[in-house]
Amino acid sequence: MNIKLKESPLFLSGHLGELAILVRIIKLCLRYKKLIILGILGVIGVITSQLWIPFLLGTSIDTVYSEIRTGGDDFSPLWILSIYIILASVLRGVFHFVLQYNGEKIANAMSAELRSKFHHKLQSQTYKYHDRIHSGNLMSRGIMDIEGVKMFVTTGLLRTFEIVSLMGAGSFLLLRTDLHIGLLSLLFIIPVGGIATVTRLQLRKVWVKIQEEFSKLNTNLQENLIGVRVVRAFGGEDHEVSKFNASHDDVTKDTIKSVKISANGTSIMGFCFLLVWALLIWIGGHKVIDGTLSIGQLTQCLIYLGMLQRPVRMMGFMVNAYARAITCGLRLFEILDSKPRISNNGKKNHISKIEKVSFEKV
Template sequence: MNIKFKSPLHLKSHIGELTVLIRIFKMCFKYKKLITFGFLGVGGLVGSQLWIPYLLGTSVDRAYEKISSNSTDFSILWILASLIIFVSVLRGIFAFLLQYNGEKIANGISADLRNLFHKKLQSQTYKYHDRIHTGNLMSRGILDIEGVKMFVTTGLLRTFEIMTLIFFGSYLLLRTDLQIGLIAFGFIIPVALIATISRLRLRKIWNRIQKEFSILNTNLQENLIGVKVVRAFGGEDYEVKKFRSSHRQVTNDTMNSVKVDATGTSLVGFFFLLVWAFIIWVGGHKIIDGELTIGELTQCLVYLGMLQRPVRIVGLMVNSYARAITCGLRLFEILDSKPRIATIKNSNSINKIESLKFENVGFKYYLKSKKNDVNKINLDLKPGKIIGIIGPPGSGKSTIANLIPRFYDVLDGQILINETPLKTLNLNNLRSRIGLVSQHTFLFNSTLKENIAYSKPDSDLEDVIRVAKIADIHEFIDSLPEKYETMVGEFGVSLSGGQKQRIAIARNLFKNPDVLIFDDSFSALDTGTDKKIRERLVSFQENRSTLIVSQRVSTISHSDEIIVLDQGNIVDRGKHEDLVNKDGIYKTIFELQNPKMQVKH
């Protein structure tokens, strides 16, 4: 005899699924008051429902007795009718308690999960966001949270309601007539199995649909963000075909799920009608033989009808549990992920950055890469000093800029701020002292004032205007009808590249940082505007450290020290006057950008 043992990986998978359900249940019990009222609603709803078949059966028997005896005293029927109405009203009240509290718990947990999800994404590293596509995250943050919410609505309280109703309803059906009860169970058990199998099949389909929706969201997001690129290349037809292909797969699987659901529902309905017909036939014979009253048969049929809904819902609940596990596993994978860059315990805080040093710093984005993206970087940046960094594309300029606010951790060497290792500093405190203007300008879909005053939203307009003038954007903003209350379109699409860069510069000046980092943030400006802003920055930079990354020599020529990078290494350093007069990359770049000013020896 061959005995098959489940692999540890398989068992681990089931343990993980159970853990997901336990976590969701724990979240439900956080709302103790709502849970209490919800269970009260369940108890009252089940109790009142179980009374109704008995009252109906008794009413039928009493009515038959009155008709048979030609009695005109129908007072007992009025009492029974009043009781049925009263119990029905109670049932409605308890059903409201169950529904209202269940929905409130579900919405509360949904809000909690969204807040946790958003907070977790805010704390994750750049490398994390580089690795996971935004469309995937959006799918988990919307569809998966909705899946957990649906489980809370139909899972916890409804499970208790359905199980209680099936148990006591079955007991009362068997107690009313054992033979009819056993006949009913002969049909109910296979019906429950059909419903469950149908829902388990739906789970597999739903898993595929979830993944396909992630791909669909990614395609849609890329199309919306890259709409200009698509049109510039005439790629509309290609993108439409690609989107339709993804959407067709979602539609096919959705229709497949509808087919499975409809088949299961039809079979369940058919079997219940079959068992009703059989019970009426058996019950009719028992009434003729005097073994059963008409009221008792009515009672049995109503109990059976009452059991139809929970038996149908058993399959739905199995699907709800299965979907909750699927969604929960995907969701908790995000919520349980720990940021690789975080503030350590007993971290240090600084009031002002007095010095910033790179000591033999090495870093690479991909650990499997054979060589570093930057290697043996040494620099010393102090207040009032300006360091410029230049080099060919891909030489590591932006990498150095991104290491200072600790968007990534160095692999070799160390970065020191005030002679303290960067890793020992409080992250929020560190980043509050650094102003980075990235080469990829991002503006929020809000007013110009809110964009500039992002670090201090409640600031006075005068302070906003002051930095806008330094960034040479005030005149443009002042010419707009709504001035600083003008709404910026999504991703700043209503502004030119140069205008967006100047607003981003103003935003970082408004932050009043100790260290200013301009990462190729003058690239969209003409040389005249570039020069004007640099001249206005002179007084602002007096007591601050400034790092300027640029492709243009004119942008960094005034720096106290210029660092020349090539393939991640420092190949030269010095002042503009020295570098431009000796052979090397810097001189080559200068002559390419200034063909009429070639240096003569």
Template sequence: MENLLRILRYLGRYKWSLIAAHIALGFALLAQLSIPKLVQYVIDHGISANDNSVIVYGSLLIVAAAAVQGVFTYGRTYLFQSMAERVSTDIRAELYEHMMQLSFGYFDTSQSGQLMSRATEDVNAIRRFLMFSMRLAIFSIAMFVIVTVLLVREDAVLAVMSLAIMPVLALSAVHFGRNVRPMFSRVQQQFGEMSSMMQENLAGNRVVRVFAREEAETQKFDRSIRLLMARQMEAIRYWSFYMPFMGLLSSISLILVLWYGGRQVLNGTMSVGTLVAFNLYLALLAGPVRNLGWIVNSVARAAASGERIFEVIDTRPTIRDRVDARVPEVITGDVRFECVSFRYPTADDHALQDISLHARPGEIIALFGPTGSGKSTIVSLIPRFYDVTSGRVVVDGLDVRDWRLAALRGSIGIVMQESFLFSTTIRENIAFGAPNATMEQIEAAARMARAHDFIVAMPDGYDSVLGERGVSLSGGQRQRVAIARALCSDPRILILDDATSSVDMETEFEIQQALKAAMVGRTTFVIAQRLSTLKHANTILVLDEGRVVERGDHLSLLARQGFYARMYDLQLRDQEQFVGAAD
């Protein structure tokens, strides 16, 4: 119930539309309820009295009442449906905005398919509830109350007999709702898992095909959709039994009216028109009774969906601006790690232990070590993707937790190992972090990344539209566009997380030459497995299991004959002549 009330609060933003919708509903209801009375009048004073004029004028009034009902029904339907669309848009926008603010740790433990299901299928369930069920519920309640009053006024005994079954119908609806809601929760959960599986397989389609796993993945997906179908069939079986059961109960009222009302007509204590009107009113009650099951069904779905949506919206970001967050007067790119230790929220062991370093403005800090040694974790703490477990990260004399997040991240350019490009133009991709950048600035960034030449060779140049994830570009081209994107905002700090791992030796050489100019005046953190990328660093940190095991420049580390020197021998001794051209 709490989730439903929370959904309904969104309607408060559109109170005038809500008021107008209820006014239209009221007039439509009054017009509809006048028809049985008009029919009663025509039968008793027209047909029974053999008065043709009463029949004609009465019939015209019935047509007029039906027309009025139609006009106001249109208005009520339009207003309720437009409000449903607006509220669902508001909820979807709020959900998306909140997801954009959630911390990286949340996404580390959440399936993207489940989040997509909440933003699509769950929001649609709420939209259907507001568009149809809520309108029907309000209409049905009003109809039931007014018709009950009219029936009692016509014949109290007959009204009590016909309405005696209503408490049983109400209790049945409550019982149905209590049992069907968890069923729909399981349906929505399984739908999210199915969406996650489909999304993963579409994104990793090439991997599936390379390893010839099409049949295995198809079977896995088939099991998922069959489980979804089983969950849905569980709810359908319950629903299929409920509807005829409610219809059977409601038919009892009709039998009682015909039996008792027929005797009243035969005894002369009730007119034929009154009995017909009574049955017409009772028929109007049949609609709310039939709708009751559908309404409860929709309410249960909306409640389950609301719970899933608000679960996300109510999740508080662990990384957010403090009340007194600020920005240093001068941003130079001075970075300090002071006895930093860090453990991921879902991990038992520390990813980093007692890390200290100082990167002065314009210096290049290289991070080297085996997979899982903590290199990427270190650079993820600088833009405050996570908060340290102990110690502190300081940028330009200010703890990153005291920075305004937008300013901190706006002063950092990052190129990931797997660069993500949007399915829009190259120009928009490069200017993604600097939306107000001029064309000259975009081209300058592309030239620094050695991307300008292949961009202008494309049919539409900088306005060429990339496919999904930049599929129309080669790996090296995608990486150079990503480097241009990082440089376009002219950041004081540059992070290159294995940025040249996906390019060939020639392209790597070109990018390194471009980055030499780009690094001037910027504090740069470089992660690489190819030691040729690290040779020019002011300081190289060699990491192992989250600790710094070696520290120094290229020559001092070679002289130490440790892990770095051994890896250098393996990688570069036989390539020194080729790489020497880069010095």
């Protein structure tokens, strides 16, 4: 059952409707301002500590190479650089814990709020409403769809800020280290962005089918669990089993299809990254031979590009999170935005306290 509401932003079709759903989910997250701020501080700390490590490693390599080439034996600066590297790694772990903890806390608090609103909305609906919609469909929306919106907070919202910040800062440091290598490294962003967009659109369609088929599966399961004695009495086991298997096969096939789409997109994005990495080693190696680039600087470029690999690989999961959040949010907000046919006028009639109940001449 689809409940269409003209007064709801969900009535908008196409990309405007998807944007309205995302904006609504983000507004729900922004209600927890303190946790959002702590999560953003965690992202900044993770990126800052992570970007310091390539610089320290490159400086260490240049220091060792310089001492070996000049015949010196003073390697004491390496101890200081090693302490800095360990300190940066520890800080990265601490800030990552702050990011993960606050993200999960926001997600669980928001899902608890949505479950409460969902339950209250169902309690306020009329009998006619519950006669028109299957209980299995409501169970799917109250469990799977809320879980899909919840996962958007950890794998979509905060991760988007982390990925964009890391790619921006990493690209800037690459360009500052060497302009030609930096421009070459940024070439993979264009095809990756296109692949991510196509993957998101494909996953969006598949996830809509999965959620609808999962609702049918829940409905079939609920009907059989409630009426199992009737089914056995009339010998309808084979028919009900075949009907359940058909729904189960549809969900399985489309779930595998979504995994294939996500895996193909992630694999192609990873291939683009490795191709650019090979070109960077080839061009950077010639620059080191010519003396226009030091070994430490080439190491920094390779590590910076390696750090950009993580957001590229995470982009596939992030796209999947966005597609699932849009699909789940659409189905969930259809229920939350529905208005009961019979509503309270706001006037409460207080009943006086009953002191005693008695039966006379019964």
